Amino acid sequence: MSDFEQFHVDFYQSNYTIDDQEEGYNSYGSNENLCGSRKSQAGEQPPAGAFAPLEMLPPSQTYTGQILQPTYSPNTLSHLSYTDGFDEEPPLLEELGINFEHIWQKTLTVLNPMKPADGSIMNETDLTGPVVFCLALGATLLLAGKVHFGYVYGMSAIGCLAMHALLNLMSISGVSHGCVASVLGYCLLPMVILSSSAVIFSLQGILGTFLALFIIGWCSLSASKIFTSALAMEGQQLLIAYPCALLYGLFALLTVF
Amino acid sequence: QMWQVGKRQASRAFSLYANIDILRPYFDVEPVQVRARLLESMIPVKMINFPQKIAGELYGPLMLVFTLVAILLHGMKTSDTIIREGTLMGTAIGTCFGYWLGVSAFIYFLAYLCNAQITMVQMLSLLGYGLFGHCITLFVTYNIHFHSLFYIFWLGVGGLSTLRMVAVLVSRTVGHTQRLILCGTLAALHMLFLLYLHFAYHKVVEGILDTLEGPNMPPFQRVARDIPVVSNAVSNTTAKAVALTL
Numbered sequence: 312m313s314d315f316e317q318f319h320v321d322f323y324q325s326n327y328t329i330d331d332q333e334e335g336y337n338s339y340g341s342n343e344n345l346c347g348s349r350k351s352q353a354g355e356q357p358p359a360g361a362f363a364p365l366e367m368l369p370p371s372q373t374y375t376g377q378i379l380q381p382t383y384s385p386n387t388l389s390h391l392s393y394t395d396g397f398d399e400e401p402p403l404l405e406e407l408g409i410n411f412e413h414i415w416q417k418t419l420t421v422l423n424p425m426k427p428a429d430g431s432i433m434n435e436t437d438l439t440g441p442v443v444f445c446l447a448l449g450a451t452l453l454l455a456g457k458v459h460f461g462y463v464y465g466m467s468a469i470g471c472l473a474m475h476a477l478l479n480l481m482s483i484s485g486v487s488h489g490c491v492a493s494v495l496g497y498c499l500l501p502m503v504i505l506s507s508s509a510v511i512f513s514l515q516g517i518l519g520t521f522l523a524l525f526i527i528g529w530c531s532l533s534a535s536k537i538f539t540s541a542l543a544m545e546g547q548q549l550l551i552a553y554p555c556a557l558l559y560g561l562f563a564l565l566t567v568f
Numbered sequence: 569q570m571w572q573v574g575k576r577q578a579s580r581a582f583s584l585y586a587n588i589d590i591l592r593p594y595f596d597v598e599p600v601q602v603r604a605r606l607l608e609s610m611i612p613v614k615m616i617n618f619p620q621k622i623a624g625e626l627y628g629p630l631m632l633v634f635t636l637v638a639i640l641l642h643g644m645k646t647s648d649t650i651i652r653e654g655t656l657m658g659t660a661i662g663t664c665f666g667y668w669l670g671v672s673a674f675i676y677f678l679a680y681l682c683n684a685q686i687t688m689v690q691m692l693s694l695l696g697y698g699l700f701g702h703c704i705t706l707f708v709t710y711n712i713h714f715h716s717l718f719y720i721f722w723l724g725v726g727g728l729s730t731l732r733m734v735a736v737l738v739s740r741t742v743g744h745t746q747r748l749i750l751c752g753t754l755a756a757l758h759m760l761f762l763l764y765l766h767f768a769y770h771k772v773v774e775g776i777l778d779t780l781e782g783p784n785m786p787p788f789q790r791v792a793r794d795i796p797v798v799s800n801a802v803s804n805t806t807a808k809a810v811a812l813t814l
Contacts, residue, residue, distance in 0.1 A: 550599055
């Protein structure tokens with residue numbers, strides 16, 4: 312970001328740092344009125360990417376007015392130029408498409424398979440939650456002494472492809488890969504619970520088998536519930552649940568043995 | 569130029585999608601229908617003078633093949649062969665899908681020779697539902713290890729599903745010789761597959777465990793006579809021996 316360096320050189324008494332950018336946002340609103348007069352003095356507002364032309368403004372003109380207020384004005388002037396670029400830019404998380412509220416909603420939907428799901432929550436393809444859950448599964452498996460990241464990755468990829476093909480064949484409206492990956496990833500959360508319990512006690516007995524079966528049922532019930540509500544395939548929930556159960560059964564095999 | 573490449577790729581992808589669309593009507597089922605067909609697959613029909621209706625559906629058979637793969641994997645895992653996971657999955661999938669697709673195609677070819685009234689999809693569907701008996705038998709006998717119990721299940725459950733398939737085929741074929749050829753082949757292959765699944769995976773595991781535990785026990789004593797499985801066992805044991813000597 313060479314533009315920032317140039318500004319550092321230009322504003323001698325500047326205490327403006329990159330970290331103050333956020334504060335700049337907040338303070339810009341309050342300084343707006345005062346900046347209005349500065350704007351007219353500094354002339355036409357340069358467009359967002361054109362930081363260089365601002366340097367070309369006679370520095371003496373802007374500096375003479377700011378000697379009296381050294382700490383205040385450089386900030387405002389720098390904010391003047393920055394806010395044009397960053398004013399229209401959304402916050403970072405929004406730009407990345409990570410919406411914590413939605414992620415939390417979907418997690419709650421998975422954790423409670425008996426509650427009827429809202430079909431519209433799967434409209435946006437969100438892969439953050441699924442990736443986090445896959446990594447959590449790999450991490451809990453690691454805690455139990457099994458380094459199986461490759462298997463988790465491979466099985467989830469192949470499972471997504473297979474479920475995508477099956478759902479496209481069975482539903483009237485098709486699905487996208489992202490939607491399938493997103494749903495299957497979210498419903499992996501109970502499997503993380505299973506593998507974290509594998510750290511505490513071995514799952515190879517009767518209790519482990521029953522716990523694994525219960526978790527598989529929970530995962531596949533949530534997944535089929537979300538799929539049927541999103542794709543409007545009302546009577547076929549069991550038909551969707553069975554292949555999901557087979558897929559999650561593979562993950563359970565990985566966890567238990 | 570990139571536009572042309574992109575267009576070519578898009579048209580290829582589209583044609584692939586269109587191919588998948590051909591299978592769409594075969595997956596249009598309700599859970600009640602699937603359950604009814606599963607139960608029906610164990611009941612041999614009596615009316616062999618009238619061509620029996622076969623549902624040309626692929627969802628049930630596909631799920632049954634995957635279930636068989638899962639049961640095989642579970643059986644292999646409970647015998648503690650963790651080391652060979654990749655090969656286990658590939659072997660299980662290859663065996664089950666190979667049987668389903670291969671034997672269906674072969675019987676379809678024989679049916680074509682013997683002038684039987686059956687389409688490929690119907691044959692796939694029939695054989696797929698016939699694997700339901702295999703699934704039940706293997707599920708029970710992989711967990712309860714009595715050889716005599718296995719033989720009872722082999723004859724009883726395997727026999728029932730084979731009889732059903734044979735009856736349906738007989739109802740659709742004319743002429744005694746043709747019926748005999750077709751149904752004899754199918755019965756033999758079906759029953760032998762169940763026998764193979766039980767003994768091959770059980771015995772290979774026992775053979776490996778014996779070689780791992782005792783060096784004085786000869787490695788080929790109880791290994792099944794299936795060549796790819798034996799070669800796997802041989803290559804693994806030689807790899808282990810090499811690793812140990814190093």
